[in-house]
Amino acid sequence: MTHIIDLRSDTVTRPTSEMRAAMAAAEVGDDVFGDDPTVNLLEARAASLVGKEAALFVPSGTMANLVALLTHATPGDEVILGDQSHIFQYEVGGVARIAGLLTRTLHNREDGTLDIDEFAEAIRPQTIHSPGTKLLCLENTHNRCGGAPIEPAIIERLSAVAHEHGLEVHLDGARLFNAAIALGCPARAIAAPCDSVTFCFSKGLGAPVGSVLCGSRDFIERARRNRKLLGGGMRQAGVLAAAALYAIDHHIDRLADDHANARRLANGLAELGPFRPNLPRTNIVVVEILRGTPEQWLADFAEAGVLAVPFGRGRIRMVTHLDVSSADTEEALARISRIVEARIA
Numbered sequence: 001m002t003h004i005i006d007l008r009s010d011t012v013t014r015p016t017s018e019m020r021a022a023m024a025a026a027e028v029g030d031d032v033f034g035d036d037p038t039v040n041l042l043e044a045r046a047a048s049l050v051g052k053e054a055a056l057f058v059p060s061g062t063m064a065n066l067v068a069l070l071t072h073a074t075p076g077d078e079v080i081l082g083d084q085s086h087i088f089q090y091e092v093g094g095v096a097r098i099a100g101l102l103t104r105t106l107h108n109r110e111d112g113t114l115d116i117d118e119f120a121e122a123i124r125p126q127t128i129h130s131p132g133t134k135l136l137c138l139e140n141t142h143n144r145c146g147g148a149p150i151e152p153a154i155i156e157r158l159s160a161v162a163h164e165h166g167l168e169v170h171l172d173g174a175r176l177f178n179a180a181i182a183l184g185c186p187a188r189a190i191a192a193p194c195d196s197v198t199f200c201f202s203k204g205l206g207a208p209v210g211s212v213l214c215g216s217r218d219f220i221e222r223a224r225r226n227r228k229l230l231g232g233g234m235r236q237a238g239v240l241a242a243a244a245l246y247a248i249d250h251h252i253d254r255l256a257d258d259h260a261n262a263r264r265l266a267n268g269l270a271e272l273g274p275f276r277p278n279l280p281r282t283n284i285v286v287v288e289i290l291r292g293t294p295e296q297w298l299a300d301f302a303e304a305g306v307l308a309v310p311f312g313r314g315r316i317r318m319v320t321h322l323d324v325s326s327a328d329t330e331e332a333l334a335r336i337s338r339i340v341e342a343r344i345a
């Protein structure tokens with residue numbers, strides 16, 4: 001059978017045997033009572049990694065963002081966020097449906113950033129008529145913008161304007177460590193200007209489940225209540241927290257390998273003709289299809305055991321991760337190149 005090279009997302013990684021052993025050995029307790037020592041340890045480690053006072057372990061990145069929205073703002077408030085942001089594009093409208101917030105979207109430039117003047121203009125003056133603008137949400141790395149890592153200086157400038165106007169800042173850092181590795185700076189430097197930050201253990205870090213929301217002690221205390229509201233209070237979650245702890249101890253530095261594989265993949269695809277990939281700086285390759293349709297190519301790739309996903313009009317996405325070696329990357333390119341040859345012949 002052909003070995004499947006699964007590039008649909010970095011969420012597809014399976015726990016390694018070492019990670020499974022750490023999970024099996026985890027000490028546990030009831031986390032809703034605050035009794036799970038492994039969850040408590042993970043929350044302390046996660047908070048310190050991003051330079052915040054406290055953290056909250058949650059089942060998913062979506063829930064981490066939603067809990068953040070519920071905690072920063074009240075229904076009827078307005079949140080400003082990028083039009084390509086994950087919260088706006090891919091979280092089933094939870095921001096409106098569950099958090100009850102108005103969304104004011106700003107154009108995300110190709111590098112994932114927002115224009116600072118446009119942002120300042122979008123903040124409403126407080127009048128008896130207007131909804132309050134309460135929150136700015138940023139994303140780093142930026143998924144829809146090809147995994148673009150965003151420099152701390154840019155986040156600092158936007159956050160300074162937000163804070164001047166009394167807004168708080170939330171950072172969706174689902175792939176924060178990919179950004180840190182790509183930019184060569186500590187994650188806490190990226191998160192420093194933000195009031196809250198999330199990151200995921202279940203993407204490039206390779207854990208099966210889990211994300212974390214970090215912020216001030218007071219913010220996290222209120223967030224804990226909102227996690228319970230959403231049904232995200234878990235019990236003997238130490239089994240999952242152990243996987244997350246293993247991931248932060250062993251799988252951060254190796255993200256550089258995923259970035260190198262993504263660059264190799266993009267360079268190889270660019271040579272074939274029908275594809276125009278981005279120049280990936282992290283682990284996400286977004287490919288514009290110049291000839292044929294995304295559906296056709298995706299079907300052909302799948303038949304050859306290379307999985308990718310459609311990614312907006314005329315584009316597909318491929319993501320490198322822990323379960324894709326450099327040999328797999330070469331093999332994926334070889335299979336795709338055979339498909340292109342057969343199509344052109």
Ligand code: TLP
Pocket residue numbers: 008009010011059060061062063065086087090139141143172174175200202211
């Ligand atoms: N992204 C997933 C899909 O939902 C698209 C992926 O395959 O990339 N923030 C960002 C920036 C994300 O990319 C994701 C997941 C999330 C939040 C949500 O995380 P989960 O899937 O754990 O809810």
